[in-house]
Amino acid sequence: MAVQVYIVYYSMYGHVERLAEEIKKGADSVEGVEAKLWQVAEILPEEVLGKMGAPPKSDVPIITPNELSEADGFVFGFPTRFGMMAAQFKAFIDATGGLWKTQQLAGKPAGIFYSTSSQGGGQETTALTAITQLVHHGMLFVPIGYTFGAGMFEMEELKGGSPYGSGTYAGDGSRQPTKLELEQAFHQGKYIAGITKKLKEAA
Ligand SMILES: Cc1cc2nc3c(=O)[nH]c(=O)nc-3n(C[C@H](O)[C@H](O)[C@H](O)COP(=O)(O)O)c2cc1C
Numbered sequence: 001m002a003v004q005v006y007i008v009y010y011s012m013y014g015h016v017e018r019l020a021e022e023i024k025k026g027a028d029s030v031e032g033v034e035a036k037l038w039q040v041a042e043i044l045p046e047e048v049l050g051k052m053g054a055p056p057k058s059d060v061p062i063i064t065p066n067e068l069s070e071a072d073g074f075v076f077g078f079p080t081r082f083g084m085m086a087a088q089f090k091a092f093i094d095a096t097g098g099l100w101k102t103q104q105l106a107g108k109p110a111g112i113f114y115s116t117s118s119q120g121g122g123q124e125t126t127a128l129t130a131i132t133q134l135v136h137h138g139m140l141f142v143p144i145g146y147t148f149g150a151g152m153f154e155m156e157e158l159k160g161g162s163p164y165g166s167g168t169y170a171g172d173g174s175r176q177p178t179k180l181e182l183e184q185a186f187h188q189g190k191y192i193a194g195i196t197k198k199l200k201e202a203a
Helices: 015-028 046-051 063-068 087-094 097-102 122-139 147-153 179-200
Strands: 004-010 033-039 073-081 109-116 168-169
Touching: 004 015, 004 179, 015 033, 015 073, 015 109, 015 168, 015 179, 033 179, 063 097, 063 109, 073 087, 073 122, 073 179, 097 122, 109 122, 109 179, 147 179, 168 179
Parallel strands: 004 033, 004 073, 073 109, 109 168
Antiparallel strands: none
16 A cells, blocks of 8 residues: 555645645655645634635545544644644644544654745744644654755745745735745655655565
């Protein structure tokens, strides 16, 4: 059976989802790896979503906590809310107590990706504060470090992401992930898929 990499995310306005699509392409580019996209459930009422100008969700299926145990590796993505992950994703993680109790996710690699509206808005704090969730599950946090190469040192154009994982800046919502940010997302998918495959083969 193919090595399963689950890309699990929450996205309100589509920026995180766009990165997720590219991460999937990167993960799928590794031979023997099958990547799947999953969204977590929305927790805000329709009325609130309407006031926030949130578009309808895409057709990507909604994951249930127990489905996480089918994966060999993960990439988790969320938009920043006040410097940390959106509550929708936290609510999903908070529903994984059963998996935590049996440590079913322990030893599985997991990466993180994110979107903020502004520079200094929490690209790194969002990733860093999400690591606690992985730690309690015994998951292995896989940062991308500087493996993306020259793109990590870009100074001429705005670029989201960091050694913690890929990222983008949404600005007022109209800014879309750039070519470089998408390349970094692809790299992250490929990188984590490669590590997931090695770990599975060694088991
Ligand atoms: C309640 C709320 C809090 C937010 N907090 C932050 C923040 O701390 N820093 C920041 O840069 N952006 C913040 N944002 C902007 C979101 O991060 C932005 O909408 C998101 O990155 C877009 O990703 P998406 O298109 O995948 O939903 C916030 C947005 C909302 C609605």
